[in-house]
Amino acid sequence: MGRRRTFDPIEAARSARAVFWRQGFEASSVSDLEDATGLNRSSLYHEFGSKRGLFDAAADNYLDEVARPRLRVLTHKPIPPDAVGMYLRSLRDALLVNASAASDHGCLIVNTAGSLIGKDEAVRDRIVAYRTEIATAIENGLTHQPGFDSSRVKPTATAITSLVVAAMTLTRVDPTAAAQTLDIAVALANG
16 A cells, blocks of 8 residues: 655645746756755655656646636636736736746746757647637637727737737846836737
């Protein structure tokens, strides 16, 4: 009979998320992850299989607890008429909070695109899927915006998504410029 688990895997993934978000996959050592989670290497490997398995769990946790809750205004009914603006202003505000994970480190998923692990097919697929999720949510919000020209929904959503990704990247070095990028996205959404 196996030993009984004495830790919460979701909490472990959440703690690891903070390390990966701050340092990236490559710079995060197993020792860093042990320190953050309070678990030893054996427990981490038993639960997650590898450092990469823990990263996957942390990335899923990031999507579930950080990214998707912000997108909810665009995806869950009733969708307000200014849902896109609400989403963009909420993201802008998060990027301007001094010393927050979002302002200091940008987006865990977007950051991964520029790292070595971003070349891995499964990781690349996650990055593409997340970008598509943002674009689809923005399209959905624009379709609920009164008077928005339906022929402009897709190209506008694509442009706004690109600005969102740029802001999430730029915030690591210049949160003010990232916020200004999102202001441009709000203006696009307002037509």
